[in-house]
Amino acid sequence: MKKPFPVLGFDIGGTKIAVCLALSDGTIINSARVDNRDRSPDDVLPEMAEAGRKLLAESSYKASDLRALGIDSPSPMDFRSGVIQQPHNMPRWIDVPIRDFLSREFGVPAFFDNDANAAGTAEWLFGxxxxxxxxxxxxxxxxxxxxxxxxxxxxxxxxxxxxxxxxxxxxxxxxxxxxxxxxxxxxxxxxxxxxxxxxxxxxxxxxxxxxxxxxxxxxxxxxxxxxxxxxxxxxxxxxxxxxxxxxxxxxxxxxxxxxxxxxxxxxxxxxxxxxxxxxxxxxxxxxxxxxxxxxxxxxxxxxLGGKAGELSGIATALYSLYERGEWELPWSR
Ligand SMILES: [Zn+2]
Known part of the structure; x- marks a missing residue:
């Protein structure tokens, strides 16, 4: 088994955002919450980036150690462009280019998917x-x-x-x-x-x-x-x-x-x-x-129960690496 590497995940929901630093074997290192109830992305986006930086600072890893980060959000969202398009429980999030924003903030490839695909991938990889x-x-x-x-x-x-x-x-x-x-x-x-x-x-x-x-x-x-x-x-x-x-x-x-x-x-x-x-x-x-x-x-x-939110963003990043042939599944086939 190759050495696990750190990944950052953001699971965006209508009331809260779970930010999680985990290893590629599914071990959660640390996680945090950002409030998203009736808030504007102008306020929330910098807090998300800050929460991610804080998780890194509290661990033994740096942003340059990350192989990828993953983000998931409710639909409608545009999978190809990485844009959140105004989910009905997040009315102030209109055409937010979340993937490119976080990729720039951390200087690593970012991957994006809808919340059901992300939770499904987490349950497949780790549940x-x-x-x-x-x-x-x-x-x-x-x-x-x-x-x-x-x-x-x-x-x-x-x-x-x-x-x-x-x-x-x-x-x-x-x-x-x-x-x-x-x-x-x-x-x-x-x-x-x-x-x-x-x-x-x-x-x-x-x-x-x-x-x-x-x-x-x-x-x-x-x-x-x-x-x-x-x-x-x-x-x-x-x-x-x-x-x-x-x-x-x-x-x-x-x-x-x-x-x-x-x-x-x-x-x-x-x-x-x-x-x-x-x-x-x-x-x-x-x-x-x-x-x-x-x-x-x-x-x-x-x-996964209570860990589903934390691992959803992580699984989105890992699955994308797997699709690119840059990561192997955590079990042998
Ligand atoms: Zn229907």
Missing amino acids: AGRETDDMIYLTMSTGIGAGIIASGRLLRGASFYGGEAGHMVLDVKGPVCNCGLRGCYEAFCGGLALETRLKKQLADQPDSAIVRAAGGDVAKVTVRALAQAVRENDPFARSVWDEMIERNAQAMGMLMNVFNPAVIALGTIAVHCGSLFMDPLLARIPAYCWPQMNKACRVVPSE
Whole structure:
């Protein structure tokens, strides 16, 4: 095994940015957070660079020791030019050339990808997808996005939109999605869509077990409160949960039949809810895919859990080096 080298990563989210210094074997040396809630990139960009310099100063490495840095952000973003194009939860970030800015600041090659691809790559290199050639990571958070590794390569697609699994239409008569289509996977199962729908349905039901689990305030209903009410066996919560599980099984069955992955790793909700989510899901998947695909695939919660954000930017840099033939995968094939 070659000697690990240091890499810097920036995982940009609508509320915070994780800055991380790690080694190419996935060992996190140190990390920091930069606040990004309702802030302008004019203020945030210098803080990101400063946080990266501080992590280096506190370690035994210098910027000149870095082989690369990696950045990931929510879509829409332009993969080729390395520009963030105004994600809906970052309205002040309009056409920000983030990749070239950080490359200049640190004097090293910088690589850029969307957050789902980056989290998927991190889970492939260092998490549940290790030592496979075919795996899918689903974010399962506010929205649903996929990072798809097929035949040992990250799937990007003809116009770099590959992996938008959250917008597979599961029922054309289903709920309207943020993207404008109807009945997308994300419109049924995304955290934001689910919470918005619950708040409407529960507006005149302050005694509902879900509202009680949210501290008695309908405006504070979350997927977590829903899960709590499901544990208490509340019939309405159970019916919402069962439908959500069924739609997840449908989407994952479709992905299994198309990509035949060895692993599907699931983010947020699967990590937080464990068997409450996983057991019924695994029971329903066989209705939506061939047994050959189901038998070949482990469907599991993400192994990286809390480290996913830190390692996303790192994985983006490492995967790009791998594509260029400048880095080998951390396991032998
Ligand atoms: Zn959609």
